[in-house]
Amino acid sequence: MIGNTLLLALREIRRNVMRSILTILGIVIGVAAVIIMVTIGGGATVQVKQQIASMGSNLLMVTPGKRMGPGQSSGNIPFKQSDAEAIAREVGSLQSVSPVSSKSVKAIFGNQNWSTQVTGTDNSYIMATNRSIKSGRQFTDSEARSGAAVCIVGETVVKKLFGGQDALGEKIRLENISCEIIAILMGKGQSSMGTDQDDIVVIPLSTFQRRFAGNQDVSMIQISVQDGVSTEKVQKDIEQLLRVRRHISPSDDDNFNVMDMKEIASMLTGTTQMMTALLSAVAAVSLLVGGIGIMNIMLVSVTERTREIGIRLAIGAFEHEVLLQFLVEAVVLSSFGGLIGIVIALVTSVWLAGILGVPFVFNAGIVLVAFLFSAAVGVIFGYFPALKAARLDPIEALRHE
Amino acid sequence: MTASNQTGAQPLIELQGITKVYGTGQAAMHALCGVDLCINEGEFIAVMGPSGSGKSTCMNILGCLDTSSAGSYKFKNIEVNRLSRNQRTRLRRFYLGFVFQGFNLLSRTTALENVELPLIYRGTPARKRHTQALRALETVGLKGWESHTPAELSGGQQQRVAIARAVVTEPEILFADEPTGNLDSARSHEIMDLLTGLNRDRGVTVVMVTHEPDMAAYANRIVHFLDGLVASDKANGKDTL
Ligand SMILES: Nc1ncnc2c1ncn2[C@@H]1O[C@H](COP(=O)(O)OP(=O)(O)O)[C@@H](O)[C@H]1O
Ligand SMILES: [Mg+2]
Numbered sequence: 001m002i003g004n005t006l007l008l009a010l011r012e013i014r015r016n017v018m019r020s021i022l023t024i025l026g027i028v029i030g031v032a033a034v035i036i037m038v039t040i041g042g043g044a045t046v047q048v049k050q051q052i053a054s055m056g057s058n059l060l061m062v063t064p065g066k067r068m069g070p071g072q073s074s075g076n077i078p079f080k081q082s083d084a085e086a087i088a089r090e091v092g093s094l095q096s097v098s099p100v101s102s103k104s105v106k107a108i109f110g111n112q113n114w115s116t117q118v119t120g121t122d123n124s125y126i127m128a129t130n131r132s133i134k135s136g137r138q139f140t141d142s143e144a145r146s147g148a149a150v151c152i153v154g155e156t157v158v159k160k161l162f163g164g165q166d167a168l169g170e171k172i173r174l175e176n177i178s179c180e181i182i183a184i185l186m187g188k189g190q191s192s193m194g195t196d197q198d199d200i201v202v203i204p205l206s207t208f209q210r211r212f213a214g215n216q217d218v219s220m221i222q223i224s225v226q227d228g229v230s231t232e233k234v235q236k237d238i239e240q241l242l243r244v245r246r247h248i249s250p251s252d253d254d255n256f257n258v259m260d261m262k263e264i265a266s267m268l269t270g271t272t273q274m275m276t277a278l279l280s281a282v283a284a285v286s287l288l289v290g291g292i293g294i295m296n297i298m299l300v301s302v303t304e305r306t307r308e309i310g311i312r313l314a315i316g317a318f319e320h321e322v323l324l325q326f327l328v329e330a331v332v333l334s335s336f337g338g339l340i341g342i343v344i345a346l347v348t349s350v351w352l353a354g355i356l357g358v359p360f361v362f363n364a365g366i367v368l369v370a371f372l373f374s375a376a377v378g379v380i381f382g383y384f385p386a387l388k389a390a391r392l393d394p395i396e397a398l399r400h401e
Numbered sequence: 402m403t404a405s406n407q408t409g410a411q412p413l414i415e416l417q418g419i420t421k422v423y424g425t426g427q428a429a430m431h432a433l434c435g436v437d438l439c440i441n442e443g444e445f446i447a448v449m450g451p452s453g454s455g456k457s458t459c460m461n462i463l464g465c466l467d468t469s470s471a472g473s474y475k476f477k478n479i480e481v482n483r484l485s486r487n488q489r490t491r492l493r494r495f496y497l498g499f500v501f502q503g504f505n506l507l508s509r510t511t512a513l514e515n516v517e518l519p520l521i522y523r524g525t526p527a528r529k530r531h532t533q534a535l536r537a538l539e540t541v542g543l544k545g546w547e548s549h550t551p552a553e554l555s556g557g558q559q560q561r562v563a564i565a566r567a568v569v570t571e572p573e574i575l576f577a578d579e580p581t582g583n584l585d586s587a588r589s590h591e592i593m594d595l596l597t598g599l600n601r602d603r604g605v606t607v608v609m610v611t612h613e614p615d616m617a618a619y620a621n622r623i624v625h626f627l628d629g630l631v632a633s634d635k636a637n638g639k640d641t642l
Pocket of ligand 2: 456457458
């Protein structure tokens with residue numbers, strides 16, 4: 001009997017190609033939309049988390065200026081290297097303290113040139129920003145002290161200036177100094193803000209101060225706190241120390257800013273999670289709209305289908321046989337639609353993830369939920385109108401206008 | 402009841418005081434007001450009467466497509482009114498065939514699949530189902546039209562598909578409610594020849610509603626309805642006693 005019911009259901013699906021396609025389409029769109037949104041959203045969240053982890057969530061950034069973002073320090077008293085040294089000396093529980101100054105500079109090698117960020121700092125900066133040296137060596141103490149013309153470059157710079165060739169030991173021009181490449185950094189990829197973290201040239205701070213800035217200023221102090229230590233406490237200590245060093249009277253506000261990367265990190269994760277939730281809501285609506293589309297199709301065809309039920313009953317079909325046929329039809333259509341939706345969603349997600357540069361995170365839960373929901377929609381809207389019709393006397397079903 | 406006493410055998414169908422009321426209270430409409438009727442095996446009965454006299458209502462009750470309000474309907478001495486819904490379905494499935502005025506074929510479905518349908522519900526195996534359906538279509542003169550859908554067939558052809566569907570299960574009795582009502586005269590006579598053939602050659606009992614005396618002439622007994630009652634019931638002159 002199951003075989004016969006399947007036969008009847010499949011015949012009915014084949015006969016009503018348009019109705020079947022529209023039903024499937026409604027489910028495909030709904031299911032695909034939900035899965036794509038959730039998968040991409042999930043990928044973005046994972047990416048942000050990974051980047052925060054790679055950035056080092058135990059990072060503090062000290063910038064001059066009042067409660068402003070990094071880089072907006074104009075008009076304020078800049079730091080000196082001695083400030084960084086004082087922090088390193090007097091504040092406990094720190095892993096590293098790196099004074100940082102940077103500037104956008106055009107780097108030239110042969111006939112290639114590339115605009116990049118030149119950062120003057122010390123060896124600890126590389127570790128504090130979770131970077132590592134792929135090949136080559138760190139700055140020596142004497143290089144750091146004397147302001148030698150040496151640099152450590154990121155992958156992007158190597159690619160742009162040298163193509164695929166070995167850059168180690170070569171000399172590149174930065175403004176009007178010739179700088180020897182002593183190391184190449186391991187690739188790090190894009191940051192969560194979309195900036196290329198490999199587009200960087202690191203030189204000793206003293207080199208930067210003497211040859212690029214022409215002063216002894218430090219535009220930012222980057223601090224890495226030991227694992228497991230509360231950054232809040234460290235933050236307070238640094239603030240106190242700097243207030244004293246910068247002679248700020250108790251009634252005045254800080255003229256510098258100590259920012260916790262954890263704050264930025266949680267803000268970023270929060271934003272992506274909210275985006276995911278929003279997108280999922282939009283997707284859920286599209287699933288619902290798909291469902292309403294199916295309901296529409298079913299209601300439009302209800303007269304025809306009621307007559308069909310009347311015919312089947314009249315020639316000797318049991319009520320439960322008719323219902324089983326409708327159930328099988330609904331389940332076949334909606335699971336077929338669901339499967340197509342899932343395939344389309346996964347292919348599209350992989351493709352979109354590639355384009356957007358986020359990892360593809362397969363979320364089995366949402367695939368299951370979307371599939372079950374589509375099946376439920378199909379069954380509810382395909383089966384329940386039939387339920388009413390199949391309970392009629394055959395002649396009443398046949399008379400249905 | 403002149404014609405029903407021809408044989409001493411048990412009648413196939415016995416109606417006693419069958420009534421049918423549509424609606425309730427003020428709006429109640431008495432479509433049948435106590436119909437008594439006996440149908441014997443092998444008969445070919447024509448049911449006639451003015452429009453609204455209750456012919457269709459009575460046919461639907463006979464065909465177990467509808468239920469009566471009161472009275473007794475015995476099929477092979479079984480009280481149909483006491484049967485469950487599923488038992489009445491079983492009657493339709495195994496004993497009764499019904500041909501509608503409006504054909505009631507499944508649209509976008511080939512003639513062959515339409516005719517196969519009752520066999521599917523009977524659980525006839527695919528191969529046997531196929532040959533039986535083909536033979537039924539051949540009997541009604543539709544060889545070569547098996548893969549046509551109703552929309553691709555004329556009214557007469559559609560009615561023949563409907564007849565093939567009704568007889569493919571070899572029912573004991575065939576009910577036809579104005580089977581020629583939508584057809585021109587030539588097609589109507591073809592259908593009548595078909596029904597007569599089934600009755601004569603296969604021994605199928607036929608009960609047919611018609612308002613055309615030409616068509617009623619094919620029957621061997623004519624029952625007249627008037628205002629929900631059997632007004633007259635006599636043998637057709639051509640082959641009685
Ligand atoms: N579903 C129905 N609801 C209400 N009244 C009906 C219904 N079907 C038939 N009738 C009424 O019952 C009477 C008998 O109808 P019917 O059996 O179709 O007559 P006939 O087939 O002889 O023309 C008519 O007056 C008709 O209006
Ligand atoms: Mg009628």
